[in-house]
Amino acid sequence: MTTRQLLEIPFSSGRTGSGPATWGQRAIWDAVRQLPPADAPRYNIATTAPLDPGLPLPVLLTALERLLHLHDSLHTRLLPDDTGELRQIVDGEGTLAVHLLTAGEHQDPAGPGARLHEELAAQAFDTATQWPVRIGAVTADGLVRHVSLVLSHTAVDGSGMSRLVADLTALCLGATPEELRELRRSTRQPLEEAEFQTSDRGRRRDAAARGQFVRKLRLAPARLFPPTAGQPARFPNAVLRSPALPRAVERVAARHRVSTGSVLLAATAAMTARLAGTTEAVLNVVVNNRFLPELADAVSVVAGDGLFHLPDATAEFGEVVRRTHAAAIGTYRHAYYDKLALAAEIARLTDEGVRLADRSCVFNDTRELLPTAADPGADRTTLTWPVEFEPRPGLTFALDALQSAEALSLAMTADPALLPRSAMERFLYGIEELILTEAEPNAGITPGTSPGTAPAPALAPAELA
Template identity: 60%
Template sequence: MTARQLLEIAFSSGRSGSGPATWGQQAIWDAVRRLPPADAPRYDIATAAPLDPGLPLPTLLDALAQLLHLHDSLHTRLLPTPDGRRRQVVDPAGSLTVEVRPVTDDSDPAEAGARLHRELAERPFDTAAQWPVRVGVVTADGLARHIGLVLSRTAVDGSGMNRLAADLSALSLGHSPADLAGLRDPAQPPLAEAEFRTSERGVRRDGAARKQFLRKLRLGPPRLFPRPATPQPIAPQSTAPQPTASEPAARCPLPQRRTALPHPPPRVPTGRRRPPGEHLLCPAGGHRRDDRPPRRHHRGRAQRGRRQPLPTRTDRCGERGRRRGLFHLPDATAESGKVVRRTRAAAIGTHQHAYFDKLALAAEIEQLTAEGVPLADRSCVFNDTRELLPAAPGRADEGTTLSWPVEFDPHPGLTYALDALQSPEALSLAMTADPAVVPHPAMAESLYGIEALILTEASNTSRADQFAG
């Protein structure tokens, strides 16, 4: 492998302006600021992919330049203000550095690309001085063979990254920014979003959303899991070497599980891990301080092979407002159909009141806590980053893979998080939990239980359709 090259993509005549940071930008910046330095890069959004059979490097660089014109968030910096908040500045000109690593004929571009991507992802962003995007490219025989993108979460969320990757692919294939803009609903750039938050309508919406959030906090249960006991050993059913505190990214493989279809697996009971009849989740949640001692958190991931196509929807770009809502389902003990309908109504209400000034809400919660007002447990988080795009049906007997890929330092106030991830498979779930509260066997049981419920419902629906036909 030859030495790396740093190429500069010149950017000019872009949209520009300045204004207060959006609620999402401010909240993300504040959350990252509170993290230990080693954890800050883990909050970024990253993706990498091979480019087969290869793309001329000038074509890729030109597509990246056009991507900057398409999304203002990619050339936006966040500067400090005297009151401790952030102010966004959209730069009309500048340059984007692309790190290029050529490889020789006997080197694997995918391995080189993975190494470069890890290096880029481990570097923190200085959002006041840098644009919130890094690009790494591996070339072979004059062609770009692998690309890695790393973005600060102040610029994009998981759904936005999917949009950016799709736009970059289309631009590389010769589509123009105007073509792409015409295919989707017009996206709201960060400055327009900030202008909305200070408008009369934005102020009303902020106040109503925070009022609804606080109302649910007073009604929800004070603890969703029993008080933690002594942590159980990590994945006792595995004979592989176990992760240690010195191995924050250690992998702990488990055997694959395969489920034959159309015969559905039995439902897996999961009620013992939550108080019966009540659910409280923070979709796209956050963090809070509490009195729990620090522990390491573990992540389990389950991936299900392709089964059925998903519905389509029009997407918006990563500059959209980041939403965080409080989902409260007071009574979940009735017949399942009624519970599903109530869940849908509660989810819609959560979505309608999920856009607000998060720092103002945090100040109100701190005040209520100081006054001794009982508030609900907010340590359980759900985040769905998928884009509902068509998926080609796959073989019915493709199975489920369960792995334990990461162990990392605790996030204050986080007991349990479930992420639905963008994936070539029909469903990919990542669960992060405090093992003293949700040990590995319970995490595995929960993930398989979700799979069982989905497959049972799919099988019942298929049989009902057959009888109807």
């Protein structure tokens, strides 16, 4: 039997201030605000993990208090001012709640830890009154054996969460906030990022990025999949889990001297064009943009959207991979902009009757985000249909790439009127087949089987996004 209590970590003497919200904060806040209340928790960024051999509770609590001093985003609230403009308020003091479960004797803490994590992740954040972070911990035999971190997406993106976990680990091992801050002296806090964005240099960067986006909007196809009439049904979600893909993706990346992200993007583009019956692919790519050195290690939300357009996406796959990598660099570099300003520009062009590209196919490589749970699985590819979602207007499909220690998963949600379940299956298995075949062109690999135990390839170049 488990017991439960709520601990409060006091926080004081932290940095304070207020200012305009960053582009990332505003974009996510606005997107969540428009969702039905039941859907808002889907935007939370969460991770959970067992701690082996365990950690004394005071060590974890001290590390969490120090983490607040290291990253302003963890004690920042967001609320509109009198003019309706969103502002960020950095609080210098307050309390951080830790939901603590004590596992019963001989009870595996993984079960209570998973249930606590699910509970915390299923709650939306009130960013005007709450700090954007929830902590869960499970103790057994006097040590913390399981920890859960749930953050509002207005505070972090996938890359930010990875940095946060690394910093919490370092603090638990004895590092100080001053030592970690010294390692990343140039990293901007959100208030500093907002100051850059409103500067002349920031406005020039915004204008250039939006200009590049609009140019692609005018060039790419206006529609990939033909529109349908009638009331949209609930959108099914399919998850293909492939133990063979992680190594195969690395092999293809090494062979063509590209990033692993470019390999997955190329396969997605190729299958999009094939199923749409065209030679072109256009994808709205979610980008955790870290090209600016000041944002490389930022624990904040920097994610934006890039428009990726690839002509002749049905060519030989190796060639598609190389051209994808070249095109993706420009897409990623120009994904840092004011998203609300771009939306206003798109609305103006639409009202003027300008033909604009299809933006209904979404790709999001979330592999930097730590896996949320153990992934034992089988050693063969599996395809499951875990859930259905309410219809999402203007969406053809959204495809997420997720990584665990044992497999790479592709999670796809699609409009069944445009991509029925049979087409979704062909799409996901097609991505796997393209990559496995390119990884081992002479091995006769069948999707769903292991690519074997050939020597590991040379290290691929660093990820570009």
